[in-house]
Amino acid sequence: MKITFFGAAEGVTGSKHMLETDGAKVLLDCGLFQGRRDETEGMNRNLPFNPAKLASLVLSHAHIDHSGNIPYLTKLGFNSPIHATTATQSLCGIMLPDSAHIQEKDAEYINKIEKRKGAKEKKPLYTLQDAQKSLGLFDGCFYKEEFQPAPNIKAVFQDAGHILGSASIRLSVKENGTVKTVVFTGDLGRKNLPIIRNPEPFDYADVLITETTYGNRVHDPVEQVEEKLAAIINRVYQRGGKILIPAFSVGRSQEIIYTLNRLIVRGRIPEFPVFIDSPLTLNATEVFFNNKEYFDDEALQTYENEYDPFGFNLMTYITSVEESKKLNTFNRPCIIISGSGMCEHGRILHHLANNIGNPRNIVLIVGFQAQGTLGRRLVEKMEEVRIFGVKYKRRAEIAVINAFSAHGDRNDLFNYLKGFKKPPKKIFLVHGESDSLTAYADMLKSNGYHNFEIPKLGESFQL
Ligand SMILES: [Zn+2]
Secondary structure (H helix, E strand, C coil): CEEEEEECCCCCCCCEEEEECCCCEEEECCCCCCCCHHHHHHHHHCCCCCHHHCCEEECCCCCHHHHCCHHHHHHCCCCCCEEEEHHHHHHHHHHHHHHHHHHHHHHHHHHHHHHHCCCCCCCCCCCHHHHHHHHCCEEEECCCCCEEEECCEEEEEEECCCCCCCEEEEEEEEECCEEEEEEECCCCCCCCCCCECCCCCCCCCCEEEEECCCCCCCCCCHHHHHHHHHHHHHHHHHCCCEEEEECCCCCHHHHHHHHHHHHHHCCCCCCCCEEEECHHHHHHHHHHHHCHHHECHHHHHHHHHHCCCCCCCCEEEECCHHHHHHHHHCCCCEEEEECCCCCCCCCHHHHHHHHCCCCCCEEEECCCCCCCCHHHHHHCCCCEEEECCEEEECCCEEEECHHHCCCCCHHHHHHHHHCCCCCCCEEEEECCCHHHHHHHHHHHHHCCCCCEECCCCCCEEEC
């Protein structure tokens, strides 16, 4: 058996790992590389394998850095099953067409600029049609149901506790009469996140492929999140400012809405307008409603016995561009939740451009911000930032709440590893930036684990 790391190797985007046996090639995840266009464009377009030859794709969860290049795979001739949980399938049903729309708009924008220079027309990475075609290949199942990604491979999903439907995957690979077990964590969540259940570990693995997003950090406890959020909201409300929350439409937005709702119901923050300015968030929230079997007990109980966890009086879901622009002239305290989560595109950009110069306002960062993104520059509290190519002085306050993180911290990652009855014979550290990889590797060494690798992009290992 051979494993090759085609993405999320020494980085956090483009998750793509290939498992190769005598008879078959199976791809784990097919994410988009994200960040600076000139760096990622080629990586997304030049796949170093033939998609038509894959026996299947096994998808850990719906986030675009794990699923976003699936339509391109289809465009290049991939026509085999995509195994995912039913909730991941539903979420991809809205996220992949949305991603196609972004790709098409992006190509349109570039062509407009390049046309002036007489350059050749650029085609989008993939189109809505490619996305729709790939959705037809999904074969959804629930946690703990066995499925067969290839004739000699059996697999099962278990809850990764990261976003709705997220899974860690165990693959049992039969070769030359012996069975080897590979566990891929996908993105690992943490205990007590709102709405979703806790991560559920596997008990055995010969080979572990583990994410390391926060291998260098310890998060604030989830329990403190409501208190911190309430303190920030009350403070900004009193000074008459706006609260901008860049958030991923899927997962983070629902968690924030759910938490705001709890704070209002418990009288801990004033009732004032909350705008969810993202059509995708509205659709994603509908998917949450339709997949309640993935909720934890608390969310299920709230929904069944108390109130609608994703809606309240002063909350408005905005879909049209006109209404979104109208918010520019809304001059009372309010909360605006909008994408994209790393401030790379989407409506959050015009809200930032409009509000970042006012010291009464706050930009509240609640998710991971990759290197090279506007979100990262905000976290670093740069005094000047570029939005739509224009320089803006940043006078708005920046606050970060890490406790919402959908990724476990270094202790969560290590506890997951310790949960195996026997230590895995080989551990691969993926999905982490270099500081995080190094710090987590040091943690492993100091705890007696020396059998790990930090694979480079494109590197293969025979197992
Ligand atoms: Zn994720």
